[in-house]
Amino acid sequence: MLWTRELLITYRQQAKLPELPTHSLDQVLAILNSIHSDLDGEDNLSFIEPTTRMVFPDLDEHDPRYLGRSTARRCK
Amino acid sequence: MASETSLSSRSVCSLRNMILNRHVSVREIVSDCIDSYDKWQSKTNAFVSFDREQVLQVADAYDRDGAQGRINSLLHGIPVAVKDNYLTSDYPTTACSKVHDDWPQGIDSTVVALLRQAGAIVFGKTNMHEWAYGATNQVSSFGATKNPRNLDHITGGSSGGSGAALAAGIVPVALGSDTGGSVRIPAAACGVCGLKPTFGQVSRHGILPLAWSLDVAGPMARSVPDLKLLFSVMSGVDRNDPITYNDWNTNNRCRNLNRVSKLKIGVLSGEALNWSAEVDRSVNSVVRLLASDGAITEEICISGIRSGFAAWKVILHAEAAAYHAHFLNTRAQAYDESVLVQLEAGRSLSAAIYLKAQQHRSQFTRVLANKFLEYDCVILPTLPITAPKASQHDVQIKGKTITSQDAMTCLPWIANSTGFPAVTIPGGFGANGLPIGVSLLGVAGTDYKLLQIATWIENHLQLEFD
DSSP states (O other): OOOOHHHHHHHHHHTTOOOOOHHHHHHHHHHHHHHHHHHTSTTTTTTSOHHHHHHSTTOOTTOHHHHHHHHHHHHO | OOOTTSGGGSOHHHHHHHHHTTSSOHHHHHHHHHHHHHHHHHHHOOEEEOOHHHHHHHHHHHHHHHHTTOOOSTTTTOEEEEETTBOBTTBOOOTTOSSOOOOOOSOOOHHHHHHHHTTOEEEEEEOOSGGGOOSSSOOOTTOOOOBTTBTTBOOOSSSHHHHHHHHTTSOSEEEEEESSSTTHHHHHHHTOEEEEOOTTSBOOTTBOOSOTTTOEEEEEESSHHHHHHHHHHHBSOBTTBGGGGOOOOOOOOOOOOSOOTTOEEEEEEOTTOOOOHHHHHHHHHHHHHHHHTTOEEEEEEOOOHHHHHHHHHHHHHHHHHHHHHHHHHHOGGGSOHHHHHHHHHHHTOOHHHHHHHHHHHHHHHHHHHHHHTTSSEEEEESSSSSOOBTTOSEEEETTEEEEHHHHHHTTTHHHHHHOOOEEEEEEEEOTTSOEEEEEEEOSTTOHHHHHHHHHHHHHHHOOOOO
16 A cells, blocks of 8 residues: 555654655655565565465465375365 | 885885885884875875874884884784774764764774774874765765775775775775675775674674674785784673673684695575676686686575565564664754655665564575585675766666665675675776775674685786776
8 A cells, every 4th residue: 555645744743753754754654555565565475475475374385284284184 | 005115005014024124114104104104194085084193103113122022912103094984082973973072082982992902003084984874985074095006996884994095095994884895895995805703702792783683894905814913813702792702612813725636615696686797707717726726616696685584674673773773763863864854765665674674694604504515615796896986876786786885785695694704805806997896794703714725816817006
């Protein structure tokens, strides 16, 4: 989710954070949006198979525990 | 730069031999360092506090010990410059910020205490990027540092004062801290050596934090053997910093390598990894050097770089905002604006995003560890370009425009996110005459192995600075 200026202002008001000058707010916005777009970008965890991430978030395909669970699922 | 014959430009190993053989006194060494300080301080702004009377008094005390035959310690009378985020009993500690000017005095951080026990003399505190929260060293309550190799260019940061002090030949060794490259960036930009140890090898007790799951204390020096010597004194278990309880089974008794013919070296590449053509040439010259002695060199391609860099930023900003919460509420106006906006961005990150970033980090680390285990070390540039000019906010890398800040951290963050050790050494020069740093990266616990390989490269590359 990308931030808009309005969303950030609302969030900061709700969190009771101090008001920022416009130019500072724009810089905060730029930092947040750059991070969010890269974190969710195309190469995000591309080396991990998506379902593995969802079912066993801390395991990767080389982990023997993952392989065991995976086999068990297939046997069903 | 200090002249070749000056004492302050010599290595610790050489100075130690001279002291042991009574060819030189500690006072003579310290006086020579003071001469270099007087010549370079006004040009580089490397130091933020320094007491010449005090360092001479300590030097005289070491000479009295020496006269009585008490020269047993590894660093007897060796001047060490200390970054201004390490607590020191005899100097104020400010992290080069106006936010807090009354840090506890009379206390040494664990690393400084270990160095003093080994005989080192604290030769002042060095300039740094405010709170270590930036990689250019252009933002400091004491003013920016300038690169002794070319005063129009930045030193890199955040340990920029330590890098400048070494490159100018003011001291033989210095301390830095590294959260996203802050030891290696100024070392590369200033043409000296730096080690970011494995996370957990060196205590952070008494060092003002930036991001506690990324911060590491590290040595900086003009030669790899000096790095190794300082690291051997700094590292070890400290009951005040539980992360040092990790046992990496590090072998510090490794001998110098005569050949690299049995080594397997990975050369890092990846879609999102970019650096300039001249940096590429320097890395390749080091790779060819290793291959010419029989090392097996292979390209390693890794993915997840762009998202990994973003995950590192999330962790950095969120942890820094958590640490600074009190000051943000009470003294926000005392921060430089560039630091403040990063902290405010950190305050706006949700717990879910932070945890997602940590999850990405652990998976990225596991994938990299599996790949890196096949190699003795992995080579990559420390920085994608040579040190930018102080006036440059943005730089170009292969046609893409990025901020100088991102250019400095876009490669070094990998070692902080994974906790792996990394050493940087000078590997060549750019067309502008500025140094290019080459990094060796290895899996956790291979610090001494990296230093061994770096020593071999340093000995065989034999770069000469003007």
